[in-house]
Amino acid sequence: MSFHDSEIQTPNLDKLAKSGTRLERFYVNPTCSPSRASLLTGMPASRMGIVAPISGRSEKTLPDSIITLPQALKKANYQTALMGKWHLGLTPASGPEAYGFDYSYGFLHGQIDQYSHEYKNGDPSWHRQGKLIEEEGHATDLITQEVVKWLSEQKENQQFFLQLAYSAPHIPLQEPEKWTEKYRFIENKSRRDYAAAMAHLDEAIGQVLQHLYSLGLKENTIVLFMSDNGAQENWNPTTQYDGKYGPNDQLGSNKPLRDYKTSNYEGAIRVPAIISWNNFMEAEKNQNYISVTDVMPTFLELAAVEIPEQVEGESLTSILKEKTNENHNIYVRGHKQESFIQKPWKLVRTRHLDEETEFELFNIEEDPSEEKNVIAEHQEIASNLKKAIQQQFDRDANEVNVPLK
Template sequence: MRGSCSSASFSGAGGGRRRRAAGRLILVVSFWLVAGPGTAGESASAPPNVVLIMADDLGWNDVGFHGSEISTPHIDTIATEGIRLERFYVQPICSPTRAAVMTGKSPARLGIVQPISKLDPTGLPLDEKILPQYLAAVGYQALMVGKWHLGHRQRRYFPHARGFEHFYGHVTGGIGYWDHNHGGGHDWQRNGVTVREEGYATRLIADEAVRLLESRDKARPTFLFASFNAPHLPNEAPETSINAYPVNLDAGRRTHAGMVAELDAGVGRILAKLKREGMQDNTLIWFFSDNGGLNPSANPGGLVDAVEFLVSIFGEPLPIESLEFLRSNVQDGASDNAPLRAGKTSVYEGGIRVPSALWWPGRTRPGISTAFVTARDVLPTLLTAAGFSDAIPQDLDGVARWDAIVSGEASRQNAPTPPDFRVQGLGAVALIRSPWKLVVPSPPLFGESEVELYQIYEDPEEKRDRAAEQPQRVAEMLAVLEAWPLGSEIHAPLSQIFFDPDAFGGAEEDRAPWAEAAE
């Protein structure tokens, strides 16, 4: 099976009953939707540990449980032992998804609609309470390893200033896997202090995650956010991981497979450590990618066309460092989102519907859920699962989808119908009013652009545009998009990012405080 795209409803084996409780703390022990036996490790009556694992640019068909040729046994364990979320939606670009996960809000409302660039002066608004702060308020220790990408020009935007007690990794976007450099600076740090450590970044992230689990405060529940950099470009992997795949595989895909294998190995090390520490049976593990995979051959138009146009004029490499960085990233992508359409940066399904699975050993039944769940639902869903639903504020755009995921039942925490979901990519905006999806292209330089409408449950590959058949629905959804609350964009002007010769390499003051000079 290659790139399967399930349309089945939740299925699972085993029984259970949901217990009820009256108080906030009692909810912690009573919110099990499937009863399980006691464990020899941490007490099952304590609030659950939470491990959130995010991949970077992982394609729909880059995982074994979707039929990929890439072996991902540890990620597959989460999917087969837990619940596969077959309709998990994100934004098509990294920073907006991360903002939604951290706040439970639409990133457009926060002003984060594109990747936070090296020159962006701010980041995720400081007046927003975010996931680690919510969990810390109910007794958790919050720990983070890996990629942040929600603000780096001022230290007050760093993870350890936003509720994480410990942070290790990088605060900007894609870095070199071996040199840990980004945009002329060295971006590898521990709690705001630049460190120089040899090693492959994905492995170092896993190393630190394992150390943090071992040294955690055992008197408190743990929240670990393992935000892996893989398989984001540049295409770099250890030779041993690349050589595990046949030489007749496309060279870019072969290296990409090695990067995914390293990601999977890191996930495996975290799972093994949870078991050794006696944490596994009281830990909720949630895995997903921040957006779809990047593959220019599967995502023509938009950014790909723009890059090809520049290459036709200037040749390779492009004369401005920032544009050459962009070209290499766009043209080297080797993810596979089949059978979904397009990929990273696109509002089509390949850019926003991503591999995801949730596993709480002993508490969730193996199965497949087709509940519509989005990145902005992660925060309220985790708080509900942990028994702290009364800590969820009323001003979120996301809703708790715990019952919908685990049993398909509606509850007071779940909207009867998932709320509208706005997606913004490069070159288009979309609105999902499940099961319908409206795609509104940005005005082109020449000619006209037509809106498109798809019934994505019946047509997940988006082959049949039904806009002409449903003019009233199109009009209603357009009105929703036009009325959507938008925050002030935090981003530096594109002209400054793309055409400033110093944008990627820049002056020392541009890099401060996130990096030291690259060697």
């Protein structure tokens, strides 16, 4: 994104960043399904055993005892919709409607062919309202058209919650020449295609926001933009999509942060985020340490809706409105790696199958790139954070990825 000094131009996101609050220390999970679970429940996804992307065919992944964000908002007469990527259940029966969305459209899986809309193994994924469908067109364009249509159909003064999750810039990268032509100056084809996907995405977001504002909804709409994980470095599809696509050797960049999607280092879990509400939130860069688990309680408090007991995140209203200097302790778990963040410290624990567990301690204020492990110099701090990680880990559920029977 160009507001992060990238060569990729994103004028619509730049405009949102300029008018809204940039959350510069916003933490998510290392991969997509866990971040989506945390967003909808206000809990670390590991509490539900979700520590990696949901793969294969799966049943419902969130426990029935959990009250999701859309379910809580529906009690206050909000209309709820999910457009685009779901990835918390790979069949219509475990789709968005099962978790409180009144309307849904898009794809069930974690990735799709942008034109056939099939999963990498050929499974159908494109759906509307719990029914698999077939449509022609690029996923980015189809989702945008559906969002504009849905917004136009909302009754005057009807409160709504819309979760919009595009496929772009997820692989496979299949952008029309209109978008790749803009980035001929990028020599690497994979990076050029990635830039094109981001430019296409930016225009789509601009269309949605412009339509929202044309309906007179700018004053009363909170807009949150975020990523579900850090960028992916490369992609080798092998036999995916019947071998139609070659490898991508260079995709996104998380620099100067360390590493890529799937790890617990900053490049994987610290992501761009912007929150905007006209006349309520100032245009600024916010450096408070906050988590994706804080989104649900924030939205519910702003909507004057009761926050369910399960929620572990904390509302950001005092940070955003009153400018308090709160920094939340943050626990993140991946498949074989966990981290615990307590400003300015971050402890990363890596569990190896046949080797001793490894610990790394970083001062992420002084060393945001996590280049120097200072655990030897700060053993007492490391000891306390080790206990904190273990306490959190002990509360987690067993890892799940339930196959259909």
